[in-house]
Amino acid sequence: MSTTGACSKPLADRTADEPDLAQFVDAGPWAADFATAFADAGAYERAVLRDGVITSAERADAHTRLAACMRDSGWRWKEHDDGGAEGEPLRSGATADVEDMSRHLEDCSKRWDRNISLLFEQIRRNPEKRDEAKISVTCLRRAGVVGSSYSERQWRSEDDSGVFSFDEWSPAAVHCREDPLGLWRTP
Structure with missing residues (x-):
């Protein structure tokens, strides 16, 4: 008999990389959000999300990796503690092409921080996931x-x-x- 989690297919049909809601029990009311993020994440994010907890150090590391990826793409990227961010071209005299920056940000986010910062901020502002x-x-x-x-x-x-x-x-x-x-x- 296979058991089905809230966000997954039957255990017998699931691969090792697919999340089971029970895997994120330590995330409390955020367990379903962790499972959804995990299913959408790449290897780096999965390693961070796997235990159902995002520490300040893990969030800072994700920011550092994202900023390095953006730098490699020609952009200075700075994220602020309040969740805001700003970017500018590294080449002096270059014009800020928002579409180009957005393309690079999307690619870098997929690799390093599609879900980590968002979940961290949501949990920090509403840990019990109140209405x-x-x-x-x-x-x-x-x-x-x-x-x-x-x-x-x-x-x-x-x-x-x-x-x-x-x-x-x-x-x-x-x-x-x-x-x-x-x-x-x-x-």
Whole structure:
């Protein structure tokens, strides 16, 4: 009798490289996300994701490898702690061709960091994987960005459309987006 995991085919039909959700039990509420990322990952990322934990050192190593790959492609690439990044051509006088940079970034990300940083950031900002609308609206209200009538349903609708009824780039709104539970950033 074969058992089927939430994101995998029957155990008897799975190859050694395919994830079983149980493999990521240490990831807690993020186990399914780890399994999905693992299935999409190359060898380097699989080695990092295999244990269901991403350490700060592993994230930093992925950033270093990605930056080195970009440098080899002619781009200076810098990732910031808040999840932002910037790139510029290494050749002086060269114009920044966003499409060229994006092509190289996609290739380098496939090899070194398609999933590591994203999962690390998601887990850091919401380790228990609580409802995004609930934690976001609570933070926005507490910060005075929205009033008490602003609802989780309204946030979901605005988040889906990408158009918010408040200044999404105000420092308080950015803080709520990046650290809605106040776990790692100071407002």
